[in-house]
Amino acid sequence: MPERTQSLTTGKLSADDLAAVLAPASSAPTGRSLSVAGLRKSYSGTTVVDGVDMEIAAGEFVTFLGSSGSGKTTTLMMLAGFTEPDSGTITVDGRDITQLNPGKRDFGFVFQQYLLFPHMTVEENVAFPLQLRGVAKAEIRRRVGETLEAAGLSKFAGRKPRELSGGQQQRVALCRVLVYRPPIVLMDEPLGALDKKLRDQMQTEIKTIQRELGLTVIYVTHDQEEALVLSDRIAIMKDGRIEQFDTPRGLFEHPRTPFVADFLGSANFLSGTVEESTADGCTPVRLDTGGLLKARAHACAPGQQVRAAVRPGKLRLTGVEESCCTGTVETAVYVGSLTRITVRLDGAAADTPPLRIETAAVPPRVGERVCVSADPEDVSVFDTRDGG
Numbered sequence: 070m071p072e073r074t075q076s077l078t079t080g081k082l083s084a085d086d087l088a089a090v091l092a093p094a095s096s097a098p099t100g101r102s103l104s105v106a107g108l109r110k111s112y113s114g115t116t117v118v119d120g121v122d123m124e125i126a127a128g129e130f131v132t133f134l135g136s137s138g139s140g141k142t143t144t145l146m147m148l149a150g151f152t153e154p155d156s157g158t159i160t161v162d163g164r165d166i167t168q169l170n171p172g173k174r175d176f177g178f179v180f181q182q183y184l185l186f187p188h189m190t191v192e193e194n195v196a197f198p199l200q201l202r203g204v205a206k207a208e209i210r211r212r213v214g215e216t217l218e219a220a221g222l223s224k225f226a227g228r229k230p231r232e233l234s235g236g237q238q239q240r241v242a243l244c245r246v247l248v249y250r251p252p253i254v255l256m257d258e259p260l261g262a263l264d265k266k267l268r269d270q271m272q273t274e275i276k277t278i279q280r281e282l283g284l285t286v287i288y289v290t291h292d293q294e295e296a297l298v299l300s301d302r303i304a305i306m307k308d309g310r311i312e313q314f315d316t317p318r319g320l321f322e323h324p325r326t327p328f329v330a331d332f333l334g335s336a337n338f339l340s341g342t343v344e345e346s347t348a349d350g351c352t353p354v355r356l357d358t359g360g361l362l363k364a365r366a367h368a369c370a371p372g373q374q375v376r377a378a379v380r381p382g383k384l385r386l387t388g389v390e391e392s393c394c395t396g397t398v399e400t401a402v403y404v405g406s407l408t409r410i411t412v413r414l415d416g417a418a419a420d421t422p423p424l425r426i427e428t429a430a431v432p433p434r435v436g437e438r439v440c441v442s443a444d445p446e447d448v449s450v451f452d453t454r455d456g457g
């Protein structure tokens with residue numbers, strides 16, 4: 070059965086179909102590059118966006134990820150032109166658009182609230198942006214028809230938004246943006262109101278459409294998994310600043326701050342003092358508890374107070390080696406594909422949290438003596454003076 074027929078019979082959006090319908094004749098990416106420099110915003114004397122700088126390439130999928138109140142939406146609203154920055158510049162393909170009103174920017178927007186016009190049918194909603202742009206009636210009919218068909222929404226064309234499910238409404242909202250092929254699409258928690266299963270499905274669809282059309286997408290979420298699935302790069306935001314702007318792998322494997330190490334996934338933090346570097350180029354850290362943990366090469370001097378960070382899945386339970394830390398297993402909980410273990414290191418103060426370890430190997434028993442180590446490449450070191 071051809072894919073399009075399949076998508077219609079299942080009633081699901083076929084991302085490939087939608088991309089094929091909307092793709093421009095040329096194979097060049099439709100997305101534009103975006104550059105942000107020194108973006109700031111305060112409300113009543115409180116700075117909520119504090120000097121955001123970033124370069125986003127044409128066709129890139131970039132996500133702002135951070136906890137509530139970290140300034141994600143305010144930054145997005147400044148890019149959109151709905152919020153005026155106190156200072157800073159925004160350029161698209163080298164053209165300064167900082168003072169341009171939102172309508173003139175020609176960006177596409179998809180929000181958590183679908184913001185469909187309730188008095189208009191699905192068809193009228195999707196046609197609206199083309200009417201605004203003065204597209205000829207016959208062309209509007211053709212494009213709207215094709216877009217709705219590809220999205221598996223043709224049979225709902227005459228319905229009002231209130232007669233659709235949440236997922237269907239969000240698909241209409243997506244169609245309404247993609248129908249006019251904006252060079253940059255801004256999305257603020259667009260899947261936030263959908264249940265987990267639908268969210269997972271729509272993530273894949275959004276990613277396929279973005280990639281195939283070469284759209285530049287800037288996305289806001291506080292859902293880590295969603296950010297990892299969708300993004301080429303993620304900007305981790307904290308207190309109005311970008312803590313790190315990097316690929317998902319870069320953030321996971323080379324976090325530049327303790328906040329990033331702990332925010333994405335989670336990390337064990339161990340205080341210690343740097344010892345003389347060894348011939349293998351690693352940074353040995355003598356933990357306050359007494360054990361030795363080797364970290365990857367890091368610019369720090371012997372005697373420096375640091376915190377070493379290592380993810381639960383990267384700690385190994387081994388026999389006694391030179392660079393390991395001994396301790397006792399406190400808990401071991403089987404959770405399906407792996408076992409979550411906590412280990413109290415010898416010498417650890419009673420009020421320090423135990424080490425968290427995840428292993429797919431046969432787990433030790435509670436009360437068993439173990440030796441904990443890690444590949445130095447998986448151990449990050451942060452200077453305590455930098456909040457580490």
Ligand SMILES: Nc1ncnc2c1ncn2[C@@H]1O[C@H](COP(=O)(O)OP(=O)(O)OP(=O)(O)O)[C@@H](O)[C@H]1O
Nearest residue numbers: 112113117135136137138139140141142143144291
């Ligand atoms: N119009 C406004 N007037 C006053 N304060 C505001 C305004 N808009 C946002 N803020 C404040 O700015 C800070 C950042 O808000 P913003 O909505 O950008 O955060 P966010 O990271 O998107 O959070 P969330 O995930 O909860 O949406 C918050 O403390 C918020 O209360």
